[in-house]
Every structure is written in structure tokens, then in C-alpha cells.
Amino acid sequence: MSLAGSQQKIFLRLVTAIRPNWRSDQNLPAQIQELFAANRSFGSRDRRLYRELLYTTLRYLPWIEPLLDTDPHRAAQTVAWLAADLPATRAYRTEHCRDWAPCPPTVAAKAAHLKLEAAALLPDWLARHCPEAALAPNLDALHTRSPLWLRLQTADAPTTARVIAEFTALGWPTRRSTFLPNAVELLAEADVTKTKSWESGLLEVQDLGSQLILESAAIARGERWLDACAGAGGKTLQLATLLGSAGHVAASDIRPAALRELQIRATRAGLTNITVLSAPPTTTYDGILIDAPCTGSGTWRRAPHLKWTTTPGQVAAAAEKQLALLAQFSANVRPGGRLIYATCSLSRLENEDVVTAFLATHTEFTAEPPARAFKATPRPVGLAILPAQHNTDGFYVAALRKK
Numbered sequence: 001m002s003l004a005g006s007q008q009k010i011f012l013r014l015v016t017a018i019r020p021n022w023r024s025d026q027n028l029p030a031q032i033q034e035l036f037a038a039n040r041s042f043g044s045r046d047r048r049l050y051r052e053l054l055y056t057t058l059r060y061l062p063w064i065e066p067l068l069d070t071d072p073h074r075a076a077q078t079v080a081w082l083a084a085d086l087p088a089t090r091a092y093r094t095e096h097c098r099d100w101a102p103c104p105p106t107v108a109a110k111a112a113h114l115k116l117e118a119a120a121l122l123p124d125w126l127a128r129h130c131p132e133a134a135l136a137p138n139l140d141a142l143h144t145r146s147p148l149w150l151r152l153q154t155a156d157a158p159t160t161a162r163v164i165a166e167f168t169a170l171g172w173p174t175r176r177s178t179f180l181p182n183a184v185e186l187l188a189e190a191d192v193t194k195t196k197s198w199e200s201g202l203l204e205v206q207d208l209g210s211q212l213i214l215e216s217a218a219i220a221r222g223e224r225w226l227d228a229c230a231g232a233g234g235k236t237l238q239l240a241t242l243l244g245s246a247g248h249v250a251a252s253d254i255r256p257a258a259l260r261e262l263q264i265r266a267t268r269a270g271l272t273n274i275t276v277l278s279a280p281p282t283t284t285y286d287g288i289l290i291d292a293p294c295t296g297s298g299t300w301r302r303a304p305h306l307k308w309t310t311t312p313g314q315v316a317a318a319a320e321k322q323l324a325l326l327a328q329f330s331a332n333v334r335p336g337g338r339l340i341y342a343t344c345s346l347s348r349l350e351n352e353d354v355v356t357a358f359l360a361t362h363t364e365f366t367a368e369p370p371a372r373a374f375k376a377t378p379r380p381v382g383l384a385i386l387p388a389q390h391n392t393d394g395f396y397v398a399a400l401r402k403k
């Protein structure tokens with residue numbers, strides 16, 4: 001059997017292993033990792049190939065699933081055709097798509113070629129919660145691999161030059177953002193955590209859209225902020241950098257393990273203006289960031305299994321929790337201070353509807369227009385950063401000022 005033939009067999013075996021769970025398991029990526037770990041013969045190139053094929057299957061599940069029962073070979077060929085053209089997939093795709101026309105870039109053209117429905121690729125509730133997501137160009141962005149964005153801790157020329165020089169020496173091309181001087185896209189499939197730049201705390205992996213959340217709020221240097229849902233600290237580190245050494249961030253979360261990780265990252269970055277809180281905050285702050293737990297529909301290009309495991313009931317439950325978090329932490333904003341609310345959800349129910357409900361019962365707050373909008377889509381309150389605008393994950397952000 002040819003190499004591509006045996007790779008197809010392995011791919012179909014992996015599909016059979018995850019199929020029972022792919023419409024129910026929110027932790028499917030962990031199962032995929034376990035399957036890879038159990039296959040001792042897999043090298044990093046094999047993992048890259050099968051990961052891309054499995055994630056493509058999940059992205060286009062309603063197109064692939066019926067074929068698996070009637071014609072598994074055709075299902076595998078269709079996945080190969082839809083998969084991204086990467087160094088790890090190129091030979092496999094060439095072999096399996098020999099007699100196929102080149103795969104067009106848009107979902108509409110792919111659907112027309114395969115005589116399938118584009119609308120089937122998103123759960124129907126999402127089109128009601130975020131109509132733009134179900135249409136080009138956001139539908140196309142949601143069905144494309146996410147780019148890899150880095151945030152350099154500083155935008156100064158020597159730091160940037162040092163990082164770019166290391167990546168160039170490794171053969172990794174980069175592209176700098178045209179509007180955020182310290183945002184850099186890595187145009188190679190590479191593990192930055194193995195680089196000197198990462199070890200010495202010069203950079204963090206952070207999607208460009210995520211970086212835009214705090215950048216849209218024009219954070220003033222020297223202020224005291226609370227990052228109420230800090231997690232492992234992606235935005236805490238960015239906030240600490242924006243506030244400068246005269247400013248300060250207190251970080252809280254209900255997950256102590258994530259806060260321990262945050263501490264490690266802060267130490268690596270050399271940031272001394274971050275304190276991790278071990279109990280709920282009792283004081284007031286100039287600003288509070290609530291990067292709320294959400295259903296994560298903005299991350300579906302990165303985590304396509306969530307399209308099939310998230311339910312409208314979970315969206316409603318998340319919205320309830322988000323409203324409670326806003327109410328809880330609003331008490332810790334000083335008069336004249338700000339509350340920044342953010343999610344990585346595309347659903348209006350978790351975004352502007354939550355903020356509108358909060359403002360209706362907390363009349364001491366008013367919504368402010370963003371200081372910088374980055375061409376994001378205005379909502380009745382706040383901004384939606386849709387995936388196609390800057391080829392990012394999807395986010396929502398609103399800035400609320402306390403009277």
C-alpha cells in the first residue's frame with residue numbers, strides 16, 4: 001500500500017475512535033491528544049497531518065459524517081480536499097486529490113462544488129444570535145485555520161529586532177501588524193515555547209483579536225486595575241504592560257492552578273506590577289476587566305468541535321453567569337472608574353444583551369464608545385470583533401463608566 005493509502009487508513013481509524021464523542025464531548029481535543037500519545041510511531045509531522053485532517057473533519061462535520069457510512073474513501077478524499085495546504089498535508093493532499101479541481105477559498109464555492117449546503121456548517125441558533133457569522137466573509141474565516149499571533153512585551157526596536165532575528169535564523173517568516181506595533185504574526189507552523197525569545201519573556205502567544213480588546217479601551221499608564229477573571233493571565237500580562245511600572249494589576253480567578261500559571265508567566269516576562277489575589281477583592285480600582293467565561297463561539301475556527309457540542313441552553317446559562325459577574329465586580333469600580341466587559345463569544349445573548357441587562361439595573365454605569373475601534377462592528381453597546389475583520393478569533397468588548 002502507498003504511504004498516502006496507509007495514512008488514509010490511520011486517519012479513518014482515528015475518526016472511528018473520536019466519532020462516538022464528537023457531538024457530545026467538550027474536551028474532544030484532549031481525547032485527540034491522548035490518541036496521538038498512544039500512537040508511539042507518530043512523529044511531529046504525522047501529528048500535524050492527522051491533527052489537520054481531524055480538525056477539518058470537525059469543521060465540515062455535516063458534510064463528512066454521512067459519507068463515512070456510505071463511502072469512507074470518498075469521505076477521506078473530501079477531507080483531504082478541504083484541508084489546509086501545509087507542509088505536513090501537501091503530499092497527502094496531492095495524492096488524494098489528484099483528480100479533483102483545486103479547492104476554492106470560499107465556503108459558498110466549496111459547497112457548490114460538492115453540491116452541499118453551506119448553511120449546514122453552523123448550528124442554526126448561531127445564525128440567529130450572530131447573523132454576520134453565517135455569511136461570507138465571516139463564514140469563510142470561521143472555516144479557515146487560525147493564524148498564529150504573538151504579542152511582544154514591548155514594541156521597542158531592539159526587542160523586536162532580537163525576536164525577528166531569532167525567528168529568521170530558525171527559518172520562520174513573520175509579519176508585523178499594521179496597526180499594533182508589538183503584534184507579530186508567525187507564518188510558520190512552529191513551537192515558539194522552544195525559543196530563547198519566549199524563554200526570556202519577550203513574547204506571549206495571543207490572538208490579534210484578543211490583543212484588540214484592551215487596546216480598544218486606551219488604558220492609562222499608572223492606574224490600578226483588577227483583572228477579575230484572569231485565568232492563566234493572557235490579558236493580565238498585556239494589561240500590566242499597558243499600565244507600566246507605575247501602574248498595578250490585581251488578578252483573581254476561581255481556578256488557583258490557572259493563577260499559579262499566571263505567576264510563572266509574569267515572572268518570565270519580568271513584570272513586577274502584578275499581584276495574585278487569594279480571596280475576593282475588597283477594595284476599589286480605577287478599572288476592572290471582566291474577561292468572562294463564555295461558550296467560546298468566537299474560537300470555533302480553533303476549536304471546531306464546540307460547534308456541535310454547544311447548545312442554546314449553555315448560551316443562556318453563560319449569559320446568566322456573565323450578568324452575575326458584572327453585578328458582583330461592579331461594586332469594586334471606584335466612582336469615575338471603568339468596567340471593561342469582554343467575551344470570546346459571537347452570540348448577542350452573551351454580549352450586548354448581557355451589558356444591556358446590566359445597565360438597566362445599574363444606572364450608575366453608562367456605556368462609553370471605544371477609544372479605538374479598529375474597524376470592528378459596532379453593536380447597540382460595545383463592539384464585536386468578527387473573525388473576518390482582521391482574520392482573528394471572534395470577540396466582544398464593551399467599556400462602561402461609573403458615574
Ligand SMILES: C[S@@+](CC[C@H](N)C(=O)[O-])C[C@H]1O[C@@H](n2cnc3c(N)ncnc32)[C@H](O)[C@@H]1O
Nearest residue numbers: 228229230231233234235253254255291292293
Ligand atoms: C475567558 S477565561 C479568562 C481568560 C484570561 N483572561 C486570558 O486572557 O487568558 C474566563 C475565566 O473566568 C474564570 N471564572 C469563572 N467564574 C469566575 C468567578 N465567579 N470569579 C472569577 N473568575 C471566574 C474562569 O476560571 C476562567 O479562567
